[in-house]
Amino acid sequence: TGAALFTAAAPALADDGRAAPPKLTATTLEAAHEAATEPATLTTLSRFFAREGAVSAKASAPRIEGKAVPVRTLSAAFVAGKPGAAPSTLDYLASTAVSSDGQKASLWTVPGAGGSDAWQVVNIATGDDEARYAAQGARALPGGTVFREPQIDAWYVHDASRVLPLDEDARTAVGAKGATLDAYRARVRQAYGDKLPGSGYARSGKAGGYGPEAATGPAPAPAPGPARGAALAGSPAPAGTA
Known part of the structure; x- marks a missing residue:
């Protein structure tokens, strides 16, 4: 669940006109x-945690727990089979917020108009999936890269040769023991190869863009992009969204 509680400046664009992926450095992690942890963000979090009346905004006393973690999603270039394409692209950084009554939420942050030193929060999503799967992936495959296939809401971790599942949806897709990277590429290319940006499927509107609709309903799975939460009104969508 996302909350339209922030506004933000437009991000830098890549050559193809889409939002350029953020750069992952120690500086950007700290900026995120x-x-x-800015006072204005914590105030907004207080309202978010109080939205269903479980706790008052004043009593929610939100705090940020741990460090920001990178959130990656299945790469369209990988699905298309482009030589050297990484399986996933970095979309945003997520910080976990915790309320006094134990509620958790993820704050999505992206670069602002000022670049790597001006990151800003653009969305709040309930739960702590990002941090939880990042930690789980580090245990399952040390040094691996955690990413999400949003069309089926599946989380994985991969290295240079294999892909391992981190949740039930991923286990259904690649099996409990995972798959080789080549086998995973073949699977996603078959599933999404004709639904990439610029395809007739996408132009017809059936793909629904790269938004939250990607993981809902019986319609054919759209092209890669984040599905959990919603980019906020007036704010930049994470890289890889349209």
């Missing part, structure tokens, strides 16, 4: 954390 600072954005999440």
